[in-house]
Amino acid sequence: MAKKLLLAGGGHAHMMVLASLRKFRDLGHLVTVIQPSPHHYYSGMGPGMLGQTYQPEEIRFATRQVVEKQGCAFILDKVARVEPAANRVILESGAAVAYDVVSFNIGSNVSGHIPVEKSETIFPVKPIERLQEAQQLILRLGAGKPLNVGIVGGGPSAVEIAGNIWGLAQKNGLQPVTITIFARTSIMKGFPDGVRSLAINSLNRRKIQIIEHCSVSKIEKDRIEIDSRQIYGLDVIFVAVGVRPSHVFRKSGMAIGPEGGLVVNRYLQSIDYPNVFGGGDCIYFQDSPLDKVGVYAVRENPVLLHNLMAALEGKEMREFDPGGEYLLIFNLGDGTGIFRKKRLLFNGRLAFFLKDSIDRRFMKKFQALER
Numbered sequence: 294m295a296k297k298l299l300l301a302g303g304g305h306a307h308m309m310v311l312a313s314l315r316k317f318r319d320l321g322h323l324v325t326v327i328q329p330s331p332h333h334y335y336s337g338m339g340p341g342m343l344g345q346t347y348q349p350e351e352i353r354f355a356t357r358q359v360v361e362k363q364g365c366a367f368i369l370d371k372v373a374r375v376e377p378a379a380n381r382v383i384l385e386s387g388a389a390v391a392y393d394v395v396s397f398n399i400g401s402n403v404s405g406h407i408p409v410e411k412s413e414t415i416f417p418v419k420p421i422e423r424l425q426e427a428q429q430l431i432l433r434l435g436a437g438k439p440l441n442v443g444i445v446g447g448g449p450s451a452v453e454i455a456g457n458i459w460g461l462a463q464k465n466g467l468q469p470v471t472i473t474i475f476a477r478t479s480i481m482k483g484f485p486d487g488v489r490s491l492a493i494n495s496l497n498r499r500k501i502q503i504i505e506h507c508s509v510s511k512i513e514k515d516r517i518e519i520d521s522r523q524i525y526g527l528d529v530i531f532v533a534v535g536v537r538p539s540h541v542f543r544k545s546g547m548a549i550g551p552e553g554g555l556v557v558n559r560y561l562q563s564i565d566y567p568n569v570f571g572g573g574d575c576i577y578f579q580d581s582p583l584d585k586v587g588v589y590a591v592r593e594n595p596v597l598l599h600n601l602m603a604a605l606e607g608k609e610m611r612e613f614d615p616g617g618e619y620l621l622i623f624n625l626g627d628g629t630g631i632f633r634k635k636r637l638l639f640n641g642r643l644a645f646f647l648k649d650s651i652d653r654r655f656m657k658k659f660q661a662l663e664r
């Protein structure tokens with residue numbers, strides 16, 4: 294019997310499902326995809342887009358086009374909340390969309406306790422698409438005057454953003470651009486010393502300033518306030534203070550993990566609603582909580598594809614195995630990177646070459662569906 298499959302968000306964990314929509318349709322199922330943008334941006338290449346290594350069209354997937362081409366429905370909107378007992382979601386526009394089976398891949402948002410003014414000069418690192426606007430602003434302002442750019446946060450995103458702003462300034466011969474990272478703890482806290490010192494040396498060599506152990510208490514359009522007293526004037530500000538899952542599940546009264554992610558079992562299935570699934574940053578994997586990295590979202594693809602089909606067709610489901618330690622490569626914005634897997638650690642052009650090849654291959658594979 295025809296059933297309604299709803300995909301909320303076309304993120305990294307839904308790519309294989311999106312590639313296989315025709316199979317669902319051929320079995321008679323009605324598929325609807327909801328996303329606030331016609332495109333999904335690949336976050337791993339976002340800092341590179343900021344630094345002009347990539348054009349926006351190289352790092353995005355034409356979700357709407359791919360969905361409609363396969364005869365399925367696309368709704369340009371955002372899921373605001375779920376009414377799981379009634380099997381429907383409510384969108385920000387107020388519309389209700391019913392489902393028999395739903396899968397969430399709605400990602401995470403930059404979140405912290407710092408009050409951030411809404412401004413055209415302040416850029417949370419997500420959604421990735423806004424990094425295009427940031428790039429244009431830096432190019433416009435930096436053509437005419439020296440610039441002060443601040444990055445609040447001290448993790449890999451902050452390091453990649455800082456490095457790529459440096460790259461952008463170099464490529465475009467901008468007026469001097471002073472780049473400062475404001476980190477609440479040590480920079481790249483939680484990473485091994487080797488990774489940290491490679492990152493710090495790279496930033497130091499390029500005179501990117503690092504202020505560690507400073508507590509930013511307010512972010513306004515042209516300044517940040519530290520420890521509620523010291524003011525730094527800035528022209529452009531990035532907020533990279535870490536991410537938390539979408540608020541949708543908390544607002545819907547569903548079982549959530551400590552940060553608000555949808556609690557899922559080994560089948561990537563909600564623990565209290567068996568027709569609700571999820572993947573990527575928006576879930577809390579009950580067995581062993583996962584880092585918020587795209588790697589896991591990508592690994593979840595085949596399991597979500599299999600289990601959504603199984604849920605619709607009444608077949609057996611497969612378990613998700615998060616796998617072993619994952620590869621991390623950071624893009625430092627000067628054509629070099631830092632490569633780390635298990636005990637193997639190195640930096641330089643080869644590291645970035647590998648990241649670039651892996652990322653481009655991923656994009657090419659899924660962008661091929663657009664044609």
Ligand SMILES: Cc1cc2nc3c(=O)[nH]c(=O)nc-3n(C[C@H](O)[C@H](O)[C@H](O)COP(=O)(O)OP(=O)(O)OC[C@H]3O[C@@H](n4cnc5c(N)ncnc54)[C@H](O)[C@@H]3O)c2cc1C
Nearest residue numbers: 302304305328336337371372399400573574585586587588
């Ligand atoms: C600057 C930066 C660089 C990164 N680099 C790397 C890296 O190199 N390697 C790595 O492994 N990880 C990296 N990460 C982490 C990685 O971004 C995330 O783990 C990954 O994006 C998670 O994928 P996702 O599909 O769950 O979420 P997202 O990529 O955020 O995708 C969510 C999708 O859902 C849509 N959506 C959002 N809200 C709703 C809603 N309410 N309703 C419907 N649709 C919605 C969005 O438009 C988006 O298309 C980086 C993160 C950042 C911020």
